[in-house]
Amino acid sequence: MLVLALRSVRQRPGRFLATLLSAFLGAAIVMAFNSLHDTAGAPGVDAVSSETLRTAAGVVGGYGTLLVFFAVASALTVNVRQRAAELELLRCSGATPGQLKRMVVGEAVAVALVGTAAAVLPAVLGGRLLVELFQDTGQVARSVDHSFGAVALSSGVGVTLVASAGAALLAVRRVTRGRRTVRRRPVFAWAALAAGAVAASSTFAFSATDEMLMAFPAQGAILLSVGFALMAPKLLTGVLGRLALGGASGWLAVRNLRRRAGELSGILMALILFTAVSTATLTMQAVESDEVAASGTVKSVAAKNLETLNYTVVGIIVVFVCVMLVNSLYAATTYRGREFGQQRLAGATPGQVLGVVGVEGLVLTVVGLLFGTAAALAGIVPFTVVRSDAVLPGQLVGVWVAVAAVGAAATVGTSLFTARRVLRTPAVRAVGATA
Amino acid sequence: MVRNRARHDPRTEPAAEALRLVKVTKSYGAAENAVTALDGVTLGLARGTFTAVMGPSGSGKSTLLQCAAGLERPDAGIVRVDGTELTGAGETDLTKFRRGRVGFVFQQYNLLETLTVAQNTVLPLKLAGRRVDRRRATEILTAVGLGDRLGHRPDQLSGGQRQRVAIARALVAEPRVIFADEPTGALDTRSARDVLALLREAVRAHGRTVVMVTHDPVAASWADSVLFLADGRLAGRMDAPTADTVAERLAHLGDDAPVGV
Ligand SMILES: Nc1ncnc2c1ncn2[C@@H]1O[C@H](COP(=O)(O)OP(=O)(O)OP(=O)(O)O)[C@@H](O)[C@H]1O
Ligand SMILES: [Mg+2]
Numbered sequence: 001m002l003v004l005a006l007r008s009v010r011q012r013p014g015r016f017l018a019t020l021l022s023a024f025l026g027a028a029i030v031m032a033f034n035s036l037h038d039t040a041g042a043p044g045v046d047a048v049s050s051e052t053l054r055t056a057a058g059v060v061g062g063y064g065t066l067l068v069f070f071a072v073a074s075a076l077t078v079n080v081r082q083r084a085a086e087l088e089l090l091r092c093s094g095a096t097p098g099q100l101k102r103m104v105v106g107e108a109v110a111v112a113l114v115g116t117a118a119a120v121l122p123a124v125l126g127g128r129l130l131v132e133l134f135q136d137t138g139q140v141a142r143s144v145d146h147s148f149g150a151v152a153l154s155s156g157v158g159v160t161l162v163a164s165a166g167a168a169l170l171a172v173r174r175v176t177r178g179r180r181t182v183r184r185r186p187v188f189a190w191a192a193l194a195a196g197a198v199a200a201s202s203t204f205a206f207s208a209t210d211e212m213l214m215a216f217p218a219q220g221a222i223l224l225s226v227g228f229a230l231m232a233p234k235l236l237t238g239v240l241g242r243l244a245l246g247g248a249s250g251w252l253a254v255r256n257l258r259r260r261a262g263e264l265s266g267i268l269m270a271l272i273l274f275t276a277v278s279t280a281t282l283t284m285q286a287v288e289s290d291e292v293a294a295s296g297t298v299k300s301v302a303a304k305n306l307e308t309l310n311y312t313v314v315g316i317i318v319v320f321v322c323v324m325l326v327n328s329l330y331a332a333t334t335y336r337g338r339e340f341g342q343q344r345l346a347g348a349t350p351g352q353v354l355g356v357v358g359v360e361g362l363v364l365t366v367v368g369l370l371f372g373t374a375a376a377l378a379g380i381v382p383f384t385v386v387r388s389d390a391v392l393p394g395q396l397v398g399v400w401v402a403v404a405a406v407g408a409a410a411t412v413g414t415s416l417f418t419a420r421r422v423l424r425t426p427a428v429r430a431v432g433a434t435a
Numbered sequence: 436m437v438r439n440r441a442r443h444d445p446r447t448e449p450a451a452e453a454l455r456l457v458k459v460t461k462s463y464g465a466a467e468n469a470v471t472a473l474d475g476v477t478l479g480l481a482r483g484t485f486t487a488v489m490g491p492s493g494s495g496k497s498t499l500l501q502c503a504a505g506l507e508r509p510d511a512g513i514v515r516v517d518g519t520e521l522t523g524a525g526e527t528d529l530t531k532f533r534r535g536r537v538g539f540v541f542q543q544y545n546l547l548e549t550l551t552v553a554q555n556t557v558l559p560l561k562l563a564g565r566r567v568d569r570r571r572a573t574e575i576l577t578a579v580g581l582g583d584r585l586g587h588r589p590d591q592l593s594g595g596q597r598q599r600v601a602i603a604r605a606l607v608a609e610p611r612v613i614f615a616d617e618p619t620g621a622l623d624t625r626s627a628r629d630v631l632a633l634l635r636e637a638v639r640a641h642g643r644t645v646v647m648v649t650h651d652p653v654a655a656s657w658a659d660s661v662l663f664l665a666d667g668r669l670a671g672r673m674d675a676p677t678a679d680t681v682a683e684r685l686a687h688l689g690d691d692a693p694v695g696v
Binding site: 248251252258259260339341342345347348349350351427428431 | 526527533
């Protein structure tokens, strides 16, 4: 089976590009930040520098691990689902579920190893850049040298491998268990929502100048968005139940989305998390910076650390979510060549097919933005009420427009671009190819 | 551009000749290992006729139908459907032209998995922005024996049932020319007879033109005439076919055809 796995990776390297890219990016980020642990652990590093380095490594490393798992899982799920037919064929030709599992997990591990190996050099450079960044802002002493050691390497390899193998196992189990979808327990979603609400409202227990002030609304917004994200399939079905769009394209789009709500929830999840985390963090950081500037005081090292971390985390999340959205939308849309061919043979012009794809992307974006923004506001409003005297900060509009633009461009842009490419194949062949 | 569009608006009278192919050639693949699927096929079919196309597997029957319907572009030659020349038109123009006048039942079923039987059947009308007559759609679906399956999805149907939905879909748009690629290939004898009766009724009662690919001499005997294809070339024609004469002819097909390509 491992031989089969390796052969299948070699035969169709393109299909594993998404997984490879996720593993590469994930390993690079995890290793770059964890190398700060190595740096802090080197002899002769002073306490303040060490503290800064360890906080950054801890916070971003934690986030990074979560994101790697999420990204690799989504890429692998798409990959395995696309190959459902191939796996089914193997099963019918006598492959046991265990053999299939070993094959898919073997592939995932092979791809993860390649991705991690390729990520070492970028991670070394990235880690060096981070240390320099902290030195420029005076958060880390000039005398500290970046070092890339055991912690960085083991965490990078460990996280990526575990994430890949785990995600592959889950994905293949879903396929070999038949079409029944695994019922997600609503308990987690409700727990996340409740915890988010508590965190956001505990903001009011702090005073305007408290150092910890931003932590609670930020956690609240993130937890709420996780809750919404877990409910994504239900939210989408709920919205679609009330949605009636005119025109043949709109009619088809709504029906497609209703049927594919389960598949698309991964994309919706990414959109909700992306919107909530980036809107909340960027807006609160902007409010904080403006308040500090207005009061005329100088930022402490801790405040600066927090700012750097906030921007880094948002940056990483934005890059990751965009890569993930583009990855999974590209793969999912490429896979729809046959369906597009069927629409064209039923009398849809290429323009109408693109119309369907565009409307689908737009509906997804709007729903994602809606719930993401709701989660973000739940954190932002308590924060601004306590920190300044306003309810809605003026900085919100600019941040939100930028976030919405990136989300919409990634979602609608990728779908349309891919669909246009797919439409180049004549309809009869698109339909016949996988028949 | 699709030429003579104004003159052959769907509301105008159908042309006397439903289909004309002149020296149509089509090959697949790159130069050195190219396969010639159609090799200079010339034929004409009058309006209101029911024609069967027969020939060995790989002889180019599906390709012939796809070229005739404007779904594949011939390498050379002229295709004229209902008096309008299709050669050289873009996909959007061809699609709009087909909507009103060409129906196609494919070898694969080509139903959208996300739509129910009823929705699949009226999809071409919706896409064309035409009025959807649900009663008529239900009537036709009942006629093909699917009156009690309207809300089912394609993956809940058997192969033969899916094939019948595809036929209903082709009939509902009331096209002038219907191309059917092995429409009875997956059906039992009785359902096949029902489908053939529907196709013949479309010709007799509504003046449509039907071109049907089949491997079954019995199915071919329902047609007014049979065209035989071998190695991408026309290898004969038989009027008023019966199952026996067709089977006899098929057995000797290729005896006098040129060998090789
Ligand atoms: N998309 C394609 N790419 C390459 N070759 C093709 C393609 N479609 C058809 N061919 C080739 O063209 C020839 C004619 O194919 P076609 O599908 O028209 O045969 P057919 O008469 O319909 O056969 P069957 O009875 O098996 O359906 C065959 O040799 C086939 O291999
Ligand atoms: Mg064929």
